Amino acid sequence: MLEMSAEGHESQMLMARAAWLYYVAGFNQEAAAKRLGITRARINKLLADARESGLVSIQINQAYVGLLPVEEELRSRYGLDFCVCTPELGQTDAGDQGEAAEEFLRGYAFRAVGMAAAAHLKRHLQANRTAVIGTGWGRTLEQMTLNSTGISAPDARFISLMGSLTANSAYNPFEVVHALARATGGEGHFLPVPFIADSAADRQVLLAQRSVQQALVLAREATVAYISIGELTETSLLRRQEMISADQLVSLRAAGAVGDTNGLFFDAAGSPVDHELNSRTIALGFDDLRQTNVIALVAGVAKQHAADAFLRSGVARGLVIDGDTALRILGK
Amino acid sequence: MLEMSAEGHESQMLMARAAWLYYVAGFNQEAAAKRLGITRARINKLLADARESGLVSIQINQAYVGLLPVEEELRSRYGLDFCVCTPELGQTDAGDQGEAAEEFLRGYAFRAVGMAAAAHLKRHLQANRTAVIGTGWGRTLEQMTLNSTGISAPDARFISLMGSLTANSAYNPFEVVHALARATGGEGHFLPVPFIADSAADRQVLLAQRSVQQALVLAREATVAYISIGELTETSLLRRQEMISADQLVSLRAAGAVGDTNGLFFDAAGSPVDHELNSRTIALGFDDLRQTNVIALVAGVAKQHAADAFLRSGVARGLVIDGDTALRILGK
DNA sequence: GTCGGGATCTTACAAATGTCAAGTTTGATT
DNA sequence: AATCAAACTTGACATTTGTAAGATCCCGAC
Missing domain, CATH: 3.40.50.1360 (Rossmann fold)
Structure with a gap:
């Protein structure tokens, strides 16, 4: 009942590993998929989830972009x-x-x-x-x-x-x-x-x-x-x-x-x-x-x-x- | 002689705006290009530069991915x-x-x-x-x-x-x-x-x-x-x-x-x-x-x-x- | 003025990514 | 054991992204 966040360390870990391979190691999704032994479609979803859930965050270091x-x-x-x-x-x-x-x-x-x-x-x-x-x-x-x-x-x-x-x-x-x-x-x-x-x-x-x-x-x-x-x-x-x-x-x-x-x-x-x-x-x-x-x-x-x-x-x-x-x- | 970093606030600003539109606003590169009045190829390069130069940084918030x-x-x-x-x-x-x-x-x-x-x-x-x-x-x-x-x-x-x-x-x-x-x-x-x-x-x-x-x-x-x-x-x-x-x-x-x-x-x-x-x-x-x-x-x-x-x-x-x-x- | 040189644009294409429908596995429920 | 739902895989496809080549433009040096 407590939704996503509590649903398991399992997929948390997988998301993190996928994100690591993709963002840090620079693998493309296909290579990352092969590495983790899952399909590219899944990697794709994991990465999307990772961004959505805030596990990977993108930050722009810029003094000013406002108005x-x-x-x-x-x-x-x-x-x-x-x-x-x-x-x-x-x-x-x-x-x-x-x-x-x-x-x-x-x-x-x-x-x-x-x-x-x-x-x-x-x-x-x-x-x-x-x-x-x-x-x-x-x-x-x-x-x-x-x-x-x-x-x-x-x-x-x-x-x-x-x-x-x-x-x-x-x-x-x-x-x-x-x-x-x-x-x-x-x-x-x-x-x-x-x-x-x-x-x-x-x-x-x-x-x-x-x-x-x-x-x-x-x-x-x-x-x-x-x-x-x-x-x-x-x-x-x-x-x-x-x-x-x-x-x-x-x-x-x-x-x-x-x-x-x-x-x-x-x-x-x-x-x-x-x-x-x-x-x-x-x-x-x-x-x-x-x-x-x-x-x-x-x-x-x-x-x-x-x-x-x-x-x-x-x-x-x-x-x-x-x-x-x-x-x-x-x-x- | 002092390379990239000093070369101008001009492109810094453009990089930041492009990165903002792409990563925060969720525009695709084409839309972002139209918005800024430049070509998609340039947006693409700006984004690559932005990541390379550390202007946008991606961080993975995970206790452990190591060995x-x-x-x-x-x-x-x-x-x-x-x-x-x-x-x-x-x-x-x-x-x-x-x-x-x-x-x-x-x-x-x-x-x-x-x-x-x-x-x-x-x-x-x-x-x-x-x-x-x-x-x-x-x-x-x-x-x-x-x-x-x-x-x-x-x-x-x-x-x-x-x-x-x-x-x-x-x-x-x-x-x-x-x-x-x-x-x-x-x-x-x-x-x-x-x-x-x-x-x-x-x-x-x-x-x-x-x-x-x-x-x-x-x-x-x-x-x-x-x-x-x-x-x-x-x-x-x-x-x-x-x-x-x-x-x-x-x-x-x-x-x-x-x-x-x-x-x-x-x-x-x-x-x-x-x-x-x-x-x-x-x-x-x-x-x-x-x-x-x-x-x-x-x-x-x-x-x-x-x-x-x-x-x-x-x-x-x-x-x-x-x-x-x-x-x-x-x-x- | 004009001659590079670099950056940008245009165009085109190749590669990667996002997405979907249909089939399959898995594991929980009854 | 049968059933169901959720999650996953497969394969295919549309879109987006990365990149290269040549054409242009801009700017400073001469």
């Missing part, structure tokens, strides 16, 4: 300490307007922002051996974990700022913290409760648990917190995961909500909306976040309005965003 | 603190006995050992922020520098343990130290004198220089030293670089020499031979090295006997070696 002027404009507009902006792609090709291009851009954005966030995390950990890292959830955070391999930080602690999903996806807060802790050698801590309680009363009960209180104390001590912004549409991750129903989405929008972060819904001015869901979410609230060094991660043009709204709240001190969304926010 | 039993045997045989052994390739393919296979293995060995050494360096720097790293020269060290990108160590110092070549190759001690310093953000220091002085008397004059003395003081403080072993044949790097003449090679062998490290020639027992060249070499001597945490780097089966001899000297405390050479040393 300096755009970063500066966003920084000053929202009063941020810093802003990192990945390169923009614009339309990928003349022909394809639709689905495919959208989907492609989306995937690119997660990876790009995740990678940039991982670089930021790396710097933070190097400057601060005993850092306490707060994290959110989502595909951007997942990508961040995949690009955090090779960072060593045995004295760091990672703490989820929110409860867990029920489904065990790779972008579950639990998995995010776990992956980061494993990658860096640090400690992982969780909020051992659901993301959204069944009622406000239940929330109180859950919050009162001693283990939850302990986790929240640690969460408030975070030296940096990486949280991602969610949009509020039928195609958003919250909906796909069925964390909220279609009806709830409608009522949230009616209450003025335009997006969420860690399950807290906010309006166009970045203020939490008055909606019963907000009284059931278990996560560090805006007031706590304001005391924290919050880095907002924004990936994908669908989040344009939600990101703009959240940034207006003044909660974020830093921003990592993909170029395309950044340009749209600035109306360019 | 545990072989490492243990080498470790105990030579009384080492540790031994790392890269995977062996054996004969690459049934058909090709000759040149091509040899050459291939050779290139593989440099890369593999360089990469493993870089990993060791990384660990050392993480455990020891103010480390002083002594280095030798050669193709293995060059590969080590290429795989050291992305390590941050602003308080570390790198010091060459020997004088410079006259030609400015990428494996010149000067270049090795420079590359490491640049990659990690640390300080680079050199012995600003030739590798081999024209006479023993000249050597004394050069050694007496204040700047040389200062450098040697630092070199003796090294917390770890990475030096590579050279074989003593017509095809060795020393000969190819014309650091020694064919006649000198013959007389060295006559004096019992089987290899060198940093230009110091030793016999089958690992003791420095009595030869005039050894009185002209400017490098940290065996006595100083014995006070230092010396890691020997051995890449390539040609170095089998030289490596065995050097290890007998007891100067080395650690060993990084490619699997094929390791197996031959053990007679397997």
Whole structure:
């Protein structure tokens, strides 16, 4: 049930050996296959899996590939300490307007922002051996974990700022913290409760648990917190995961909500909306976040309005965003 | 004259952008070419250059791919603190006995050992922020520098343990130290004198220089030293670089020499031979090295006997070696 | 101005890689 | 022992990548 990562050292080892032969020794896939006594097709898949799972990571050592002027404009507009902006792609090709291009851009954005966030995390950990890292959830955070391999930080602690999903996806807060802790050698801590309680009363009960209180104390001590912004549409991750129903989405929008972060819904001015869901979410609230060094991660043009709204709240001190969304926010 | 690295930010930037589009954004070379307005052939070359120059580095995050039993045997045989052994390739393919296979293995060995050494360096720097790293020269060290990108160590110092070549190759001690310093953000220091002085008397004059003395003081403080072993044949790097003449090679062998490290020639027992060249070499001597945490780097089966001899000297405390050479040393 | 020389482009082709459908093995389940 | 599903192999194919040869272009040296 714990998926891929736990499924066995066997294939881990094979992936590593294949990757070694291919990337280090310079074998081609056919030679590597012969060497390991398996088929080329399998080598091919192993290599793909190895990259996907972050076992082999490719890093570009370059001071700058981002969009300096755009970063500066966003920084000053929202009063941020810093802003990192990945390169923009614009339309990928003349022909394809639709689905495919959208989907492609989306995937690119997660990876790009995740990678940039991982670089930021790396710097933070190097400057601060005993850092306490707060994290959110989502595909951007997942990508961040995949690009955090090779960072060593045995004295760091990672703490989820929110409860867990029920489904065990790779972008579950639990998995995010776990992956980061494993990658860096640090400690992982969780909020051992659901993301959204069944009622406000239940929330109180859950919050009162001693283990939850302990986790929240640690969460408030975070030296940096990486949280991602969610949009509020039928195609958003919250909906796909069925964390909220279609009806709830409608009522949230009616209450003025335009997006969420860690399950807290906010309006166009970045203020939490008055909606019963907000009284059931278990996560560090805006007031706590304001005391924290919050880095907002924004990936994908669908989040344009939600990101703009959240940034207006003044909660974020830093921003990592993909170029395309950044340009749209600035109306360019 | 200063080659590639200095030739311009122009192509650096282009390489980085191409690498970004290809590796991060997931464009294929054709799409990336269109995006940057250049031909696919150029993208292809840019990407190859980017990998070659270490601008993009590929890392495999795996605890172990080496040869545990072989490492243990080498470790105990030579009384080492540790031994790392890269995977062996054996004969690459049934058909090709000759040149091509040899050459291939050779290139593989440099890369593999360089990469493993870089990993060791990384660990050392993480455990020891103010480390002083002594280095030798050669193709293995060059590969080590290429795989050291992305390590941050602003308080570390790198010091060459020997004088410079006259030609400015990428494996010149000067270049090795420079590359490491640049990659990690640390300080680079050199012995600003030739590798081999024209006479023993000249050597004394050069050694007496204040700047040389200062450098040697630092070199003796090294917390770890990475030096590579050279074989003593017509095809060795020393000969190819014309650091020694064919006649000198013959007389060295006559004096019992089987290899060198940093230009110091030793016999089958690992003791420095009595030869005039050894009185002209400017490098940290065996006595100083014995006070230092010396890691020997051995890449390539040609170095089998030289490596065995050097290890007998007891100067080395650690060993990084490619699997094929390791197996031959053990007679397997 | 003009004469190299090097880098880039164009074009074409060879090699390597990614992918798929269909058959086979393997091992767990019943 | 029979059955099933997952993982793997086989063989074939489409796409992508690597590379070479000649044509051009650009730039500095003379």
